Structures are given as structure tokens and as C-alpha cells.
Amino acid sequence: MPSHASTSPIRLNDLTHPIVAGLISVIVNYGGTFILVFQAAKVAGLSPELTASWVWSVSIGVGLTGLYLSWRYREPIITAWSTPAAAFLVTALATTSYAEAIGAYIVSALAFVILGLSGYFEKVIRLIPLGIASGLLAGILLQFGIGAFGGATIDPLLVGLLIVAYVLLKRLSARYAVVGILVLGLVFLLMQDRVNLSGLTLALATPVFVMPEFSWNALLSVALPLFLITLTGQYMPGMLVLRNDGFKTSANPVVTVTGLGSLIMAPFGSHAFNVAAITAAIATGPEAHEDPSKRWIAGIAAGVFYVLIGVFGVTLAAVFMAFPATFITTLAGLALMGTIGGSLAGAVADPTHREAALITFLASAANISLLGIGGAFWGLVIGMVAYIALNGRLPRRETANVSVGEGAAK
Template identity: 70%
Template sequence: MQPIKDSSTAPLTATVRRSDDLLHPIVAALISVIVNYGGTFILVLQGAKSAGLSPQLTASWIWSISIGVGVTGAWLSYRYREPIITAWSTPGAAFLISVLPNTPYPEVIGAYMLSALGFVVLGLSGYFERVVKMIPSGIAAGLLAGILLRFGMGAFGGAGVDPLLVGALILSYAVLRRFTARYAIIGVLVIAIMLLLGLGQVSFQSVALSLAAPVLTTPAFSLNAVFSVALPLFLITLTGQYMPGMLVLRNDGFKTSANPILTVTGLGSLLMAPFGSHAFNVAAITAAICTGKEAHENPARRYIAGLACGVFYTLVGVFGTTLVTLFVVLPATFITTLAGLALLGAIGGSLATALGDPRGRETALMTFLATAADVTLFGLGGAFWGLLVGLVVHGLIHGSFRCSRCG
């Protein structure tokens, strides 16, 4: 005799499953946005301060870059059903701190537009995608592991500043991983917020929402700005953001070509440049939070994280400096610990891939170490030099830069 099935619970089970499908990628997106604004956006604010921009122009910069990142990331994720997370150029923002005081702002805007146009042309040409395909998977994984290493170390490094908060979050993560690995990072986020509120380290009472107002600046063009701003910004963003960002996607099995990503983000940057946006691109570090299995066990559902990121970024952009200030004042130890714990899976996975092939283990390890050293030369950061070291050593040892993925 067959047991009688209780069909009355089926709709409830389906609802729970659908909610679960949405919860994990949305929380991954929220953590990604918190880490981005709380960890690197201070560079944008420092750049605005060094340039002597008015509060209105600073708010316009925040509006343009947040809206641009939100719209392009959400559209690309929806169009290709992959978690294509976009972000502003962090190394580009760091570079601008030193050049903005010496360049007239209209010429800076013109340089932003020329740099963005360069990405559109590169995307339409298809050459960048060919370069990405030539990189062996072990070197790509070693590069990613090297980029993420300092964030993993940051999860523990903050203990010297705030041992109570960091210790509580790490212990909470360990306990939650034992009983419910799927909800561990969600639980850590909730516990962290409760601790911050309980310890009085953060307060939402002073946040008064006000809409941001974009300010249009008429661009000007000069040869000096082309060589001192546009060209360095293009190269720094290409090597420091686009290359590792594409390798993050490839490392987690996503195959969207770099061509439309370059073209769409380039067009978005071009349209937003007159309002102050310096450059946005495919994300690398914060993207890894959304592209791995921690965001969702089913890769086909991870694109929801890209949509959620788009919504969060757009929301911040609409309210401009009021919401950004809230992220910036979050304790640094909270940001670094949360980021490190959220990226543990990505770090472990990339290291396993990098060291999994005995034949390419040495070159992958050298790529990892060179990238983790984070040496900056000629304005180019650790990601570029780590990749260069890996490719050169691979070519000298194995006599070829081709890989099995290239066909």
C-alpha cells in the first residue's frame, strides 16, 4: 500500500525554495556592495577632495558612477544570465588622486570620455577576448588567488585593532559552518550588524536621505590631459580591473565574451563621464563574492546577484552622499573581516585550481606569489605584473602560451 502524500505542503515548500533561491544571491550582492563602498570608495572621496571639487560636483560624481555601475551590471547580468558584476575603477581612482589637482576639471572630463571611448573600440575589435582565452587556467587561478589573498588575510588582521568584533565574527562563522554551511555568511552579516549596533560603533540615526542632483560639465580636450590622464587611466583600468575581472568569471565557469562587457561598460562610462564618472568596468574582488557557490549552489541562479547589485548601486546613486557616508563610516575591521570570510571559498577554489595541474603548478604558484606581492611599477599594479611573470615563465618553461581551453 502506497503512503498517502500530503499535497497541502507542496505550495509552502515551493515558496520556501523560491525564497531560498533569492535570499543567497541577494545577500551576496549586499555584502559585495558593502565591501565596495566601505572599502574602496574612500579613494573617490579623496580624489574629489584633492581636486577641490564642490559638494555638488562630488555628489554628481557619486551619482554618475553608482547609477552607471548599477545599470550596466544589471543589464549585462540579465542579458547573459551570468553574475556580471560591474564596479568603478579602484586603481583608476587611486591614480586620479595625484593628477586631479594639476589638471583643469573640464579637461579631466574630456580625458574620461576618451578613455571610455578606448574601451568601446577595444570591445568592438574583439582583441581583448582573444588575449583572455590565451591565458592558461592555472595562471588565471593563481592570479585570482593572489589578488584575493590580502582580503583573506584582512579577515584576521583586524584583530589587532578590534579583537572582540573580529573574534566574534570568526567564531560565529566557524559555528555556523558546522551546522549550516549554506547560511554561514548570512548569519555572520546579521551577527555583525547586531554587534555594531550593540557596541555603539555605528548609528543610523544621523542619516537623512536626500536626492542627489547630477551636474553636467562641458568637456574640454588637451594633449596634456590625453597623455597624463586618459591613457594612464585606460591602461590601469584594463590591466588592474578588466583582466582580473574576466578571469574571475572564467574561474567560476562563466563564458560570456569580454567583447560586450567592454563595449557596454565603455559606453556607460562615456555617457556618465560629463557628470563626473571616471570609469567603471567588470569587477574583480567584489565579483568573486557573487560568482562562486556561496552565492548559490546552482550557477544558473547566480545572475540574480548581478541584478541585486544593480538595484543596490542604483539606490545608493539616487541618494548620493547621504548613503555613501553611511558606508564609509562603517568600521574598517568590520569591512575587512566580512570581505575575508565571504571570499574564503573563492580563495580556496582558485588555489585548488592553480595547484591542481602538476605540470603547470610551478608557473601558477609564481603567478600567485608575484600577484600577492602587489608591486606597483610605472603606475601598473600587482595584477599586471603577476600575470606578466606567470606568462613569461610559462612560455620559457613550456614553450607555449596556449592552453587547453583555447582549442
């Protein structure tokens, strides 16, 4: 049973905040990183039809897997496309045919299915102490927290309005702070005519099947890097986000289901999807709901929004991408304030882990990039090495930290 399972009825008042949290996570995902998909499609020379099929497949796949996992385990298991993998494809698709790339997507997805069924990934996750996981998450999210204020240099009126509104709403009605800044920000942008919806026409996306081709070149230059980048850059921090907020669903079904989803959607253009990390933290933390047992609704809401966007393909995705970058970064940073604070508190809570957790936090915040692997992985590696060096042993498997995680989440 999930650690936050609850038999208490869900009231209408319990729906507002998780649904808004799910919506914000979707807005941040499309507004913040989806441009990489369009850049990769342009590099590959894809037609508008193939590009729309890519958007359809990744949005529908992410939505349905997130819906199923959140419903099945009653936890906010937000799924997303692999952002670091999309960044990798911006260069990889320049030298690989699209049919071979589709074949590589299939091989990578099969590898994740096998990994999930094997159960080894969950064993690795359980070896990571809660303090190290909290330090890693705080380091990853630090740039988003800084970004909430950094945009004031570029757009002082918008950013200032959102920050002041957030602080006032926190004082007057903390539950509605994030909901309030979302609505206020959208109204402000529409009044300033900074979100142009006049040319919006809803057109259904049509999936296009691409016959995959397999080659050793694509296997080594696309499938292998795609698997490693997604595993270290998305699955690892994504599962630790769930653990940090006290959710204990095994990684095995999450990896298996998202791997199967990627496998099914690959011939239509989807490169990879997985458990989310940054955007998941918006839905797993206290801003989504003060009661952790109600936060799974955010996973359902996010899944529904992804499916709706996928049905209309490029059209609705382009709307979110039209929002000013400062609005996206400020909204994300303020929505993550509670999670950042909880992660920092969790990182320093245990004196025996404090030094290693601090090293993990700083190394993750530095966002080191080596050998094509991103900062989350290297921050975790450095933190674990520090833990072993400081404690003289490998960490024991985490089995009794549920209450600690729940306390941080609340």
C-alpha cells in the same frame, strides 16, 4: 548561450544567498575603496554638488550596466568603478582642471568601446590557461583572506565574534554562514553604537553636467594612464574572476557596455567603470549559491543596490563608509574563503601548469607596483613568462575548460 544557463525555476529560497552576496559586494566596495573618490574630489576642489554628481553618476552607471549584463547573459557580471584609477586621480586632479579631466574620461571611455567592438581583448583572455588564472585570482585575494584575521589585533572582540560565528555556522548550516555573520556583525555594531545613523537624512542627488574640454596634456597625463590602469588593474583580473568560476561570457560585450556607460556618465563626473574583480568574486563563487546557474541573481541584486545608493548620492555612500574598517575587511575575507580555496585548488590541479601557477600566485600576492601599473598585471606577466619558459611554447587558446571551471566553482 551562457555556460551556466538553466531552465529550472527560481524559488524564493534561491534568492536569499545571491541577494546577500550582492549586498556584501556593494558594502565592501563602498566601505573599502570609495574614500578614494572623495579624496580625489577634495584634491580637485569640487563643490558638494559636483561631488554628489560624481557619486550619482558612478553609482547609477555601475548599477545599470551590471543589471543589464547580468540579466542579458544570466551570469553574475558585477560592475564597479575603477579603484586603481580613483587612486591615480587623487594625484592627477591636482594638476588638471576638472573640465579637462572630464574630456579625458570621455576619450578613455571611447577607447574601451573601440576595444570591445574590436574583439581583441577576448582573444587575449582566451590565451591564459585556467591554472594561471586561478593562481592570479588566489594571489589577488590572499590579502583579503589574511585581512579577515589580521584585524583581531585592533578589534579582537568584533573579529573574534565574526570568525567563531562563521565556523559554527559552516558546521551547522553552511549555506547561511555568510548571511549569518553579516546580520550578527551589524547587530553587534548597532548594540555598541558604533554605526551612528542619527544624522542620516535621505536627500536625492542632482546630476550636474560639466562641459568637457580636450587638451593634449590631459590626453597624455590623464586619459592614457586611466585607460591602461583600468584595463590592467580591473578588466583583466575581473574577466579572469568570471573564467575561474566557470562563467564564459565573452569579454567583448562586457567591455563595450561598460565603456558606453562610462561615456554617457563621464560629463556628470564618472571617471570609469568596468567589470569588478575582488567584489565580483564574492558573487561568482560558491558562497553566493551552490548552483552556478543561480548566481546571476547576485549581479541583479548588486545592480539594484548601486542604483538605490546612487539616487541618494553621498548620503547612503557615507553610511557604508561609517562601518569600522575591521568589519569590512573581516566580512570580505570570510565571504571570499570559498573562492580563495577554489582558486588554490584550481591553480595546482594540473601538474603541467602547477609551477607556473604557483609563481603567478606568489607574484600576484606580492602586489608589485611598477610604472604606475598594479600587482595583478605584473603577476599575470610573470606567470605567463614562467609558463612559456617551463613549457617551451605559448599556451593554446582555452576552449575546453568549462567543466574544470564549473567544478572549481562548485
